[in-house]
Amino acid sequence: MVEKAFFENLGESLNPVFIKEMRQYFQNRRMVIFMGLLLLVQFIVTLFFASAMTFDADGSDGVVFFLLIVFAGAGLSVLLCSIGAEQRFAEERSDKELNYSMLTTLKPSAVIIGKLEGAMVMILCIFSMLLPFLTAAYFMRGLSAASLLVTVCLFPILVLYALAGIFAGSFGQKWVTVLFFVGIFNSAFALIPAFFEIVEDLMERGSIDSTFWITVLVEYEVALLAGIMLFLLSLAVVSPPKSNRLLPAKVYLFALPFLSLLMMIPYYIVYGPSDFSPDVFFFIEFTFCCFAAVVFGIIAIFEMPTNSIRVYMKCPRAPVGRFLHFLFSTGFSGSLILAFLVLAIPFALLPFGDLSADETAYFQGLLSIIVSFLGFVTFSLVLSWRTKLPLPAWLWMIIFEVAGNTLAWIPVLLNGGEISGLGDYVRHACMLVSHFYALVELVDTAPLWAFNLHALYASLAVTGVLFLLLLPAIFKAFRMHRRPDDGAVKPPTKEMLRK
Numbered sequence: 001m002v003e004k005a006f007f008e009n010l011g012e013s014l015n016p017v018f019i020k021e022m023r024q025y026f027q028n029r030r031m032v033i034f035m036g037l038l039l040l041v042q043f044i045v046t047l048f049f050a051s052a053m054t055f056d057a058d059g060s061d062g063v064v065f066f067l068l069i070v071f072a073g074a075g076l077s078v079l080l081c082s083i084g085a086e087q088r089f090a091e092e093r094s095d096k097e098l099n100y101s102m103l104t105t106l107k108p109s110a111v112i113i114g115k116l117e118g119a120m121v122m123i124l125c126i127f128s129m130l131l132p133f134l135t136a137a138y139f140m141r142g143l144s145a146a147s148l149l150v151t152v153c154l155f156p157i158l159v160l161y162a163l164a165g166i167f168a169g170s171f172g173q174k175w176v177t178v179l180f181f182v183g184i185f186n187s188a189f190a191l192i193p194a195f196f197e198i199v200e201d202l203m204e205r206g207s208i209d210s211t212f213w214i215t216v217l218v219e220y221e222v223a224l225l226a227g228i229m230l231f232l233l234s235l236a237v238v239s240p241p242k243s244n245r246l247l248p249a250k251v252y253l254f255a256l257p258f259l260s261l262l263m264m265i266p267y268y269i270v271y272g273p274s275d276f277s278p279d280v281f282f283f284i285e286f287t288f289c290c291f292a293a294v295v296f297g298i299i300a301i302f303e304m305p306t307n308s309i310r311v312y313m314k315c316p317r318a319p320v321g322r323f324l325h326f327l328f329s330t331g332f333s334g335s336l337i338l339a340f341l342v343l344a345i346p347f348a349l350l351p352f353g354d355l356s357a358d359e360t361a362y363f364q365g366l367l368s369i370i371v372s373f374l375g376f377v378t379f380s381l382v383l384s385w386r387t388k389l390p391l392p393a394w395l396w397m398i399i400f401e402v403a404g405n406t407l408a409w410i411p412v413l414l415n416g417g418e419i420s421g422l423g424d425y426v427r428h429a430c431m432l433v434s435h436f437y438a439l440v441e442l443v444d445t446a447p448l449w450a451f452n453l454h455a456l457y458a459s460l461a462v463t464g465v466l467f468l469l470l471l472p473a474i475f476k477a478f479r480m481h482r483r484p485d486d487g488a489v490k491p492p493t494k495e496m497l498r499k
Contacts, residue, residue, distance in 0.1 A: 017106065017114025024088065025122055031080055035129070038076055042069060042133050066137035070150060073130045077158045078184070080126075081119040086165035086180055089115065093172025093238075108238040112166060112231060119162035127151055153216060156223030163230040170237040221263050228252060229295070242308040246299065246330040253292045254328070254338055257345055260288040279354065286346045286363060290370050296339035297377040301393040303332040305385050305477045315483045326481045332381055332393070333474040336467075339374055343367075365442040365452040368459040369435050375463035376400050378470055385473045401435075408434030431455045432462060 025031055134151070161184070168180035232249040239245035263284055307330055315325050327334040350363060380396035383389050391399075408430040431438040432455070442452070 015110060015114040015117060017111050018117045021115055021118030022121065025118060034076060034080065038072060039129060042072065042130065066134065069130055069133045069137060073127050074154060074158060077123045077126050078161050081122050082161040082165035085115060085119055085162060086169040086177065089166055089169025090172050090177055093170060108235050111238060112234050115166050116163060120159060123158050153219060156220055160223055160227055163227050167230050167234040170234045218263055225256065225259060242310050244311045244329050247328055250328045250335065250338060253295055254342065256292045257285055257289045257342060260284050282349055285349060289342050289345045293339045293343040293370055294373065296335045296342065297374050300332040300335035301377055301380055301397050303330060303335060305332060305473055306480055307331055312481065312483055315481060317483055322482060326478055331477060333477045336378065343370060361452045362442065364456045368431065368452065368456040369438045371459040371463050372432050373435055375459060375466055378463060378466040382466060382469050386469060404433035405436050408437040432458055
């Protein structure tokens with residue numbers, strides 16, 4: 001009786017979305033069939049390798065068998081916990097009768113956490129079933145004890161895939177599902193070679209040293225930072241439209257360049273201050289700042305210029321608090337300003353990066369690409385909110401990106417495919433209108449100090465002019481962003497806030 005009461009209380013205390021997800025996983029016929037086929041195939045493959053094993057000196061039988069098992073587990077995890085979670089959540093979000101955010105009193109964060117918990121338990125369950133086969137692969141020779149830890153390196157990647165599936169499914173739109181499938185397919189070409197390098201490095205290790213644990217720790221830190229970002233974006237999509245749903249995501253994005261310092265702590269502790277390179281610090285800060293600026297720009301093109309009364313009722317009356325609330329609240333004005341503020345960090349660190357002339361030119365070229373991208377975002381917002389043109393900002397952004405990447409390659413084709421033979425002014429113009437061309441130009445040609453510096457100046461000038469054109473809309477949004485006077489507007493009740 002005590003045990004029964006304990007498990008009943010445990011079930012009541014668990015997240016109901018997590019319980020529902022686990023039921024769907026294990027009551028789904030396709031999931032049971034996939035897992036049964038996986039075990040059957042692995043058993044047959046084990047018998048084949050055991051009977052045909054030659055016990056070569058290089059131990060190739062164990063290596064091949066080990067890779068087959070790990071790839072099978074990773075593939076099934078992506079299929080069930082990422083693609084499957086995306087399909088279920090997208091179906092629930094598109095159907096009002098199944099939409100959790102409209103039918104339950106649970107917070108949106110509880111819904112996302114419950115789905116993530118279910119995906120993580122299923123990933124552990126799949127690899128737990130494959131553990132006997134991994135042990136058999138180890139006894140087939142050719143693998144060191146460190147090789148078995150490749151599953152430890154693979155776990156955060158699979159969790160990120162699951163979070164990406166939950167994020168894509170939170171939209172409940174078919175076009176997002178198509179983009180998600182394209183992203184899954186393309187990411188495989190980048191991750192599979194990297195995975196082979198990790199396995200090769202682990203197999204060559206006779207023992208597990210501190211360098212391996214530092215690499216694993218950095219991987220988990222990056223996965224944690226990226227996972228929090230996906231979680232907050234999913235939370236913003238699921239939250240009610242009239243709420244200040246992007247506030248946590250914007251605060252986190254702005255703090256991301258400073259949280260990136262966590263990645264440097266293990267390197268600094270192990271190698272000491274004498275071996276700590278300023279180049280590593282600058283590269284990490286540059287990467288995170290550019291990532292935050294790009295995400296801020298993407299968020300801006302999907303936002304409205306003003307907020308709802310629910311947001312204005314929480315606005316502080318003090319000028320500083322009101323301005324900070326305006327920056328981080330839902331609305332494209334704050335997102336665009338925060339993008340430029342975050343991008344100012346690598347500009348300020350560039351003279352102190354202790355970089356060579358070629359490295360400085362390379363980072364200047366990358367900065368010109370990010371600034372040009374924000375210029376496209378600003379121009380899209382100008383056309384959407386400063387003119388009477390009916391298209392939304394995100395559609396203008398797509399038009400500019402497609403047109404820019406198409407027009408930029410016309411001079412290249414007319415020049416016989418030669419990029420370096422183009423005139424400097426034509427190359428500068430092509431870099432401004434096509435970010436893909438700018439990346440190709442930056443990678444395929446030698447870094448030229450004057451060329452990249454001029455491209456950066458041109459990007460800053462054009463983006464600055466476009467931002468000035470958008471300033472009236474930003475000032476208007478800031479004037480409206482204030483708490484109403486007492487008695488002017490009736491504060492919303494709890495019943496009103498639930499709607």
